[in-house]
Amino acid sequence: MTRTLHSMRQGAAIGMLLIGVAAIDVRADKVTIDATVILASNNDGQTDSRLSAIAPKLKKIFGFRSYKHFGGGSATIGQSGRGTVKLGGGGRLAIKAEPAKTGKIRLGLQWDRGGATVIKTTVVKRRGETIILGGPPHGGGKLIIHIVLH
Amino acid sequence: MNMNRKQAMRWISRSIDGDLSADQEKQLAAYLADHPALRAMRDEWTSYGDSMRSEIVANPPPATAAWNDVRREIRRMDTPREVTIPWRATVGWATALTVVMLGWARFMPTSPADTGSDGEGSDVEMVDTDLSDATVMVYKDTATDWVIIWVEGPDGNPSDL
Numbered sequence: 001m002t003r004t005l006h007s008m009r010q011g012a013a014i015g016m017l018l019i020g021v022a023a024i025d026v027r028a029d030k031v032t033i034d035a036t037v038i039l040a041s042n043n044d045g046q047t048d049s050r051l052s053a054i055a056p057k058l059k060k061i062f063g064f065r066s067y068k069h070f071g072g073g074s075a076t077i078g079q080s081g082r083g084t085v086k087l088g089g090g091g092r093l094a095i096k097a098e099p100a101k102t103g104k105i106r107l108g109l110q111w112d113r114g115g116a117t118v119i120k121t122t123v124v125k126r127r128g129e130t131i132i133l134g135g136p137p138h139g140g141g142k143l144i145i146h147i148v149l150h
Numbered sequence: 151m152n153m154n155r156k157q158a159m160r161w162i163s164r165s166i167d168g169d170l171s172a173d174q175e176k177q178l179a180a181y182l183a184d185h186p187a188l189r190a191m192r193d194e195w196t197s198y199g200d201s202m203r204s205e206i207v208a209n210p211p212p213a214t215a216a217w218n219d220v221r222r223e224i225r226r227m228d229t230p231r232e233v234t235i236p237w238r239a240t241v242g243w244a245t246a247l248t249v250v251m252l253g254w255a256r257f258m259p260t261s262p263a264d265t266g267s268d269g270e271g272s273d274v275e276m277v278d279t280d281l282s283d284a285t286v287m288v289y290k291d292t293a294t295d296w297v298i299i300w301v302e303g304p305d306g307n308p309s310d311l
Contacts, residue, residue, distance in 0.1 A: 042227050057294050063221045106275075117280040121299055123273055130294070135301035136281070141227070 029078060031097045031105055031127075032150040035085045036072040040064035040134075041141025054146055061132075062144070070143065079105065089138075090114065093145065100124045105149060109133065113143075125149050153181045155188065162192045166199055217289040220300060273297055 038051060041064055047055045048069040055067050071088020077097055085093040096108035104124050111118045111133050119133045127149055134144035153161075161178045164170050170178065182189045277286045279301050289298045 042224070057296070061291050061294065061296065061298065063224050064227075117278070119286070119299055119301060120276075120278040122275040123297065124275060125273060125297075130296045132296055132298040132300075134298065135284075137303070142224075 030076050031079050031081075031107075032074055032076040033083070033085065033093075033095050033097075033107070034072075034074045034148045034150065035087060035093050036146045037070040037087045037089070037091065038144040038146060039068045039070040039138060039141050040144050041066050041068075041139070043140060058144070058146075064141065066141070070138075072145070087111075087113075087145065091143075093147075107131075107149065109147070111145060153177065155185075158182070158185070158188055159191075162188070162195065165192075166196055213287075213289055216287050217298075220287070220289075220302060223302070274299065 036051070036054075038048075038058070040058065040062060043066050045066045045068070047059075047067045050069045051058070051067050058064070058067050071086075071091070073085045073087070075083035075085045075095060077083035077095065080098050082097075083095045085095065087093055091111065091113040094108075094110040094112070098106045100106040104126050106122060106124050108120075108122050109131070110120045113136060118136050121133070123131055125131065129149055131147045131149070132144060133147065134142055136143050158178065158181050161170060161174060162182075165175060165178055182192060273290070274288050274297060277288060277299055279286050281301055281303065284301045284303050286299065286301050289300065290296070291298065
């Protein structure tokens with residue numbers, strides 16, 4: 001009986017281990033891209049509270065006085081997949097992902113707005129890293145996309 | 151080989167550039183051992199080259215300088231200017247990469263992780279824009295590790311897109 005219980009415990013432990021490995025694999029197969037569109041300007045006005053986590057870095061890098069949340073969204077795609085994020089205001093971000101060496105991910109990003117491709121780029125990044133696309137003028141300021149790869 | 155002063159001066163110059171063979175270096179060293187004035191001149195030239203190189207390193211790298219231009223333009227945005235520049239066409243990515251990637255590869259301070267995609271080259275492999283006469287620049291902020299890809303019109307503040 002003791003031997004049977006021991007075997008059952010071992011089996012359960014192995015089963016839990018396998019479930020854990022499967023969960024890690026599922027996450028590793030997917031890539032989530034969070035894109036936040038920001039209208040940065042030197043107009044008077046407080047910085048949007050939704051941007052409080054990144055506003056200090058934005059201010060330090062760009063030097064604009066005001067940062068407002070303009071739109072954005074996220075997309076979860078396969079590590080070798082494609083997706084789109086609607087950015088608001090007619091903008092969209094097309095994404096293409098593929099695995100790169102040393103655990104990095106090669107991301108093709110195409111930011112379209114107003115019928116034109118504002119920026120098309122290919123970057124190779126790790127999960128958790130940030131990419132900023134920006135520059136097009138809007139409402140007396142500049143549009144910036146804060147993109148984080150998860 | 152019988153070396154004279156003129157020959158020695160030429161060889162000193164080539165030696166500083168690393169163009170002399172090992173045998174020529176030996177001949178030059180032997181000549182300089184007997185000519186302290188030329189030895190002093192060689193030391194002076196070497197020191198001058200070192201100071202020039204250290205100045206180059208101390209200067210702001212082009213990528214940083216270009217980003218400072220963007221920030222300067224941002225500060226000037228308090229008074230928006232009206233422009234009617236048509237802002238659409240294709241800018242070859244090669245142009246952008248020539249400006250940006252060369253600057254990055256040569257001058258940007260990088261950590262081992264930034265030495266590039268798959269350990270070679272840069273984080274940013276390609277950049278393109280449809281905006282006419284626009285300049286695309288890539289800047290990496292070393293404090294945050296953020297990569298910034300920025301398009302700037304010829305005027306710095308063109309009409310809304």
